[in-house]
Amino acid sequence: MSKKNTSAKSEKLNVGVYGITGCAGCQLSLIFNEDEILDVVNLVNLKAFPFIKEVNIDEQFDCVILEGLVADKGDLETVKKLRKNTKMLVSLGACACTGCVPAYRHFTLKENYEHLLYKKMEEIEDVDPTPIDEHVQVDYYIPGCPPDKKEIITFIKSVAKGIVPRPYQSPVCVECRRNGNTCLLDSGKPCLGPITTGGCDSVCINGGFECWGCRGPTKDMNLDLMIKMLRDRGFDDKFIQDRMRTFVGLKLPMLEKVMKPGEKPDKLQTQFYGEKIYYG
Amino acid sequence: MAKKKQKAKTENPYIPKPYKVLEYYRETDDNFTITINMKVKHDPGQFVQLSLPGFGEAPISICSDSEEYIKLNIREVGTVTKALGNLKKGDTLLVRGPYGRGYPMQYLTGNNVLIIGGGCGVAPLKGIIDYVENHRDDFKEVMLFLGYRSPNDVLFKRELEEWRNKYHLQVTVDEEAHGEMCYDAKHGFVTDVLRSTPINNENKIVFVCGPPIMMKYVIEVLKEKGFNDKQIFLSAERLMYCAMGVCCHCMIKGKFTCVDGPVFRYDEMKELSDE
Amino acid sequence: MEKKRLNEFLLQLSKSYELIAPVKTDVVRFERVKNPETIHLEKNAYFPLKEYFFKKEEVLFTFTGNKIQETTLSSPKRAFFGIRKCDLNAIHHQDIVFMKDTQDPYYIAQRKNSLLLGYHCPSAPSPYCFCGSLDLIDFFDLMFYDKEDHFLVEVGSEKGKKLAEKYGKLFSPSTRLMTQADKVIPGADRLDKKDISAFYDHKDWKKGADICLSCGACTALCPTCYCFEIHDEVKAENVNKGERKRSWSSCQLQEFTRVAGDHVFREDREERFKHRIYHQLEYFKEKYGVQMCVGCGRCIDGCPTRIDFVDIINKMEHGKEETESKN
Numbered sequence: 001m002s003k004k005n006t007s008a009k010s011e012k013l014n015v016g017v018y019g020i021t022g023c024a025g026c027q028l029s030l031i032f033n034e035d036e037i038l039d040v041v042n043l044v045n046l047k048a049f050p051f052i053k054e055v056n057i058d059e060q061f062d063c064v065i066l067e068g069l070v071a072d073k074g075d076l077e078t079v080k081k082l083r084k085n086t087k088m089l090v091s092l093g094a095c096a097c098t099g100c101v102p103a104y105r106h107f108t109l110k111e112n113y114e115h116l117l118y119k120k121m122e123e124i125e126d127v128d129p130t131p132i133d134e135h136v137q138v139d140y141y142i143p144g145c146p147p148d149k150k151e152i153i154t155f156i157k158s159v160a161k162g163i164v165p166r167p168y169q170s171p172v173c174v175e176c177r178r179n180g181n182t183c184l185l186d187s188g189k190p191c192l193g194p195i196t197t198g199g200c201d202s203v204c205i206n207g208g209f210e211c212w213g214c215r216g217p218t219k220d221m222n223l224d225l226m227i228k229m230l231r232d233r234g235f236d237d238k239f240i241q242d243r244m245r246t247f248v249g250l251k252l253p254m255l256e257k258v259m260k261p262g263e264k265p266d267k268l269q270t271q272f273y274g275e276k277i278y279y280g
Numbered sequence: 281m282a283k284k285k286q287k288a289k290t291e292n293p294y295i296p297k298p299y300k301v302l303e304y305y306r307e308t309d310d311n312f313t314i315t316i317n318m319k320v321k322h323d324p325g326q327f328v329q330l331s332l333p334g335f336g337e338a339p340i341s342i343c344s345d346s347e348e349y350i351k352l353n354i355r356e357v358g359t360v361t362k363a364l365g366n367l368k369k370g371d372t373l374l375v376r377g378p379y380g381r382g383y384p385m386q387y388l389t390g391n392n393v394l395i396i397g398g399g400c401g402v403a404p405l406k407g408i409i410d411y412v413e414n415h416r417d418d419f420k421e422v423m424l425f426l427g428y429r430s431p432n433d434v435l436f437k438r439e440l441e442e443w444r445n446k447y448h449l450q451v452t453v454d455e456e457a458h459g460e461m462c463y464d465a466k467h468g469f470v471t472d473v474l475r476s477t478p479i480n481n482e483n484k485i486v487f488v489c490g491p492p493i494m495m496k497y498v499i500e501v502l503k504e505k506g507f508n509d510k511q512i513f514l515s516a517e518r519l520m521y522c523a524m525g526v527c528c529h530c531m532i533k534g535k536f537t538c539v540d541g542p543v544f545r546y547d548e549m550k551e552l553s554d555e
Numbered sequence: 556m557e558k559k560r561l562n563e564f565l566l567q568l569s570k571s572y573e574l575i576a577p578v579k580t581d582v583v584r585f586e587r588v589k590n591p592e593t594i595h596l597e598k599n600a601y602f603p604l605k606e607y608f609f610k611k612e613e614v615l616f617t618f619t620g621n622k623i624q625e626t627t628l629s630s631p632k633r634a635f636f637g638i639r640k641c642d643l644n645a646i647h648h649q650d651i652v653f654m655k656d657t658q659d660p661y662y663i664a665q666r667k668n669s670l671l672l673g674y675h676c677p678s679a680p681s682p683y684c685f686c687g688s689l690d691l692i693d694f695f696d697l698m699f700y701d702k703e704d705h706f707l708v709e710v711g712s713e714k715g716k717k718l719a720e721k722y723g724k725l726f727s728p729s730t731r732l733m734t735q736a737d738k739v740i741p742g743a744d745r746l747d748k749k750d751i752s753a754f755y756d757h758k759d760w761k762k763g764a765d766i767c768l769s770c771g772a773c774t775a776l777c778p779t780c781y782c783f784e785i786h787d788e789v790k791a792e793n794v795n796k797g798e799r800k801r802s803w804s805s806c807q808l809q810e811f812t813r814v815a816g817d818h819v820f821r822e823d824r825e826e827r828f829k830h831r832i833y834h835q836l837e838y839f840k841e842k843y844g845v846q847m848c849v850g851c852g853r854c855i856d857g858c859p860t861r862i863d864f865v866d867i868i869n870k871m872e873h874g875k876e877e878t879e880s881k882n
Contacts, residue, residue: 036791036792039790039791039792040791042792043791043792043794153791154788156791157789157790157791157794158789160794161334161335161789161794162363163335163359163363164359166359169808169809169810169813170771170805170808170810171768171769171770171771171808173768173770173771173772173859174770174771174775174805174808177770177771177772177775177776177857178611178775178803180584180602182581182582182601182857183772183857183859185859186859193770194768194769194770194859195768219809220769220808220809220824221768221769222767222768222769222824225765225766225767225768225860226768229859229860292616292625292660293657293658293659294615294616294785294799294801295615295616295623295625296623298621333618333620333621333623333787333795333797333799334618334787334789334794334795334797335787336785336786336787337785357815357816358814358815358816359815361815372621373621374621374623517814518812518814518820519811519812519813519814519820521783521784521785521801522657522783522785524656524657525656525657525842526652526653526657526659526781526783527782527783527784527785527804528781528782528806528834529782529784529804529811529812531806531830531834531838533833533838534833534834534837534838534841534842536842
């Protein structure tokens with residue numbers, strides 16, 4: 001024990017947990033690890049976590065875990081500053097990784113959401129809502145809305161040990177079947193599990209709720225077939241498109257397959273976990 | 281509820297045993313050789329499962345021929361191998377094995393030996409070189425063709441001089457050297473040198489190991505020179521976990537790389553190769 | 556045995572064994588049964604029994620630094636009732652994998668204290684069944700044949716014999732000899748060609764792969780699939796402590812053959828699909844002398860798109876005849 005403490009003191013990883021525009025749910029997911037959160041606080045040097053800490057030193061990080069997406073100039077500055085101050089930048093949650101619901105604005109006309117905007121806009125300098133990797137390089141993604149709390153802990157543990165964990169790349173169905181669920185597509189629900197990256201322990205389906213694809217598409221997805229299956233189950237293209245866009249619209253390539261002409265968003269260049277994908 | 285506590289009668293095959301690092305030698309920026317005090321009888325071409333608890337396990341082929349120790353040449357590509365790279369002399373690591381079917385050297389005596397390796401594929405072949413050295417009378421002439429990407433990637437520099445003195449040795453590098461080279465290497469692919477060297481297939485056995493694309497072209501050249509399938513031995517690489525023919529990750533068609541391989545004769549390999 | 560006696564037998568059995576039998580919840584599943592009345596024998600279980608022996612995830616050992624602590628392996632005495640012929644053979648095939656060449660202590664620990672009580676299907680319980688097309692064997696401790704007002708019980712092992720003797724009061728002796736006719740399951744022989752070695756390059760494998768989502772349901776639901784992966788997990792209190800675990804994996808995923816450097820050996824969906832079928836029908840036989848597949852049809856029933864490989868093979872077989880007759 002004593003040996004561990006002395007050796008760990010100097011080598012502890014400097015970690016920061018930050019949030020930009022978002023609901024703070026992802027940071028909460030980390031805190032929800034009640035059994036392990038205190039161990040994690042000991043394991044690394046939690047230099048900054050403004051959500052729960054009063055004193056935060058915001059420089060020279062080994063790893064910054066960042067929640068939320070870039071939606072205004074302030075966010076942009078924060079992201080750029082953090083990138084400069086850390087060796088490793090981690091996108092936490094669907095907003096940070098894929099844009100999630102806030103980025104849905106790209107897929108609708110301004111008159112549809114205008115009435116929702118703040119009346120006083122002077123203090124907010126609007127930026128197109130975009131995931132973090134549209135602006136700076138991101139080294140690791142912990143997707144999900146909210147992200148799996150265990151996955152966050154596993155990531156921190158691994159990094160503390162000097163490992164970058166291999167991202168989970170299999171579809172939700174793998175864990176879903178292992179958890180003893182029957183297929184929701186069989187009961188006619190529009191489950192996106194087969195094309196969605198797992199790692200969430202199929203939490204939604206365990207509760208009887210279909211997958212909405214919050215963790216983003218798998219590299220190996222059979223999108224054509226997924227769309228066909230949903231059509232066969234009586235869902236129209238508008239529904240399919242809306243459902244698929246909800247969490248990962250900006251990162252889901254080839255959506256033009258279900259998009260009718262004229263509905264296309266402006267030309268947008270986006271990254272699909274490292275690979276450039278163009279659509280629009 | 282009747283519970284019965286039972287100790288496993290036979291040894292648990294998943295439990296690795298601790299061994300010490302006797303020597304650590306850095307070959308290149310991303311490659312090193314360690315010697316560990318594992319005293320075990322093995323064939324060249326066999327492999328062991330190295331593990332560092334918390335990091336995982338990695339199959340590594342043995343690159344020596346001794347019953348006193350084993351040498352392992354490791355390229356840092358994944359989590360485990362990178363962690364292994366941080367070992368020091370005197371450190372402990374866990375090992376299970378050896379596993380797999382190695383090169384059937386005892387059935388190949390009396391032949392000339394042709395060894396063609398590329399990159400870290402030279403590692404298992406070094407096991408053969410050591411074996412031949414230990415059984416020098418059993419084999420005739422030895423020819424080595426070793427290809428690397430750049431002068432910085434050349435492995436076993438310590439042994440190269442000795443090999444050059446004893447055997448016919450050709451080293452090639454794909455990229456031209458920028459700085460000084462302390463050994464004699466040709467610029468070009470190993471296949472080019474092989475093609476321009478006058479060799480026939482008489483009384484020869486060939487051992488090839490390297491990246492798949494390199495092996496493919498080497499075989500093409502060998503075919504041009506009249507070698508038949510049964511003279512050529514290859515080594516396969518796959519993802520594997522158990523190393524005992526159970527977990528199935530290393531299957532190539534019906535064959536298990538970990539049990540039926542990693543060494544395959546080309547006529548066996550050919551049947552598997554369209555996958 | 557009289558039918559009404561069955562529950563009595565199972566109830567008595569459950570005093571010394573954990574009784575596990577098919578129960579209908581949302582689908583039919585094998586579960587711990589307290590009241591034998593709840594047992595469901597009309598349809599076969601949607602999920603196979605394998606998770607009771609070859610666990611979805613289990614700890615191989617724990618470690619502190621380089622020191623390894625073996626886990627204590629134990630399992631309760633369990634009686635499994637209502638296992639179909641296919642699933643019994645599946646257990647037999649997994650026994651071969653984990654108890655023949657390699658002695659797998661984890662599997663053996665789970666498997667050892669188990670009683671296998673079979674239930675012979677009066678007719679194929681699912682339209683996807685094809686056990687009759689394969690060479691299944693008798694593998695059970697006791698087998699219950701459904702004969703209208705009574706069960707004919709066949710003893711299949713020393714264990715089963717002892718059990719029948721112990722509960723002798725509930726059984727009445729029979730002089731009837733089992734015939735081949737007793738063992739047939741009507742409507743379960745839809746696979747027309749079990750030797751598929753000639754079809755390896757057939758273009759129609761693509762038909763299956765085209766409607767494959769690569770979700771891995773087939774392998775998770777398969778009673779024989781036994782692939783696994785091994786990984787380490789460390790503890791937050793001390794990252795030098797942790798456990799090495801193994802868990803199920805699926806050959807239908809790219810992850811299955813992905814090595815460091817991001818190279819995937821079986822990248823193509825069709826290759827992966829074909830690999831599964833060939834492992835089931837060919838490769839396993841090459842290694843162990845028996846086809847792995849037991850014809851339960853779960854991989855078809857549980858597939859979101861119902862990829863019917865039996866149908867694909869049948870069409871290859873008949874398509875061949877057609878082209879031959881045309882020539």
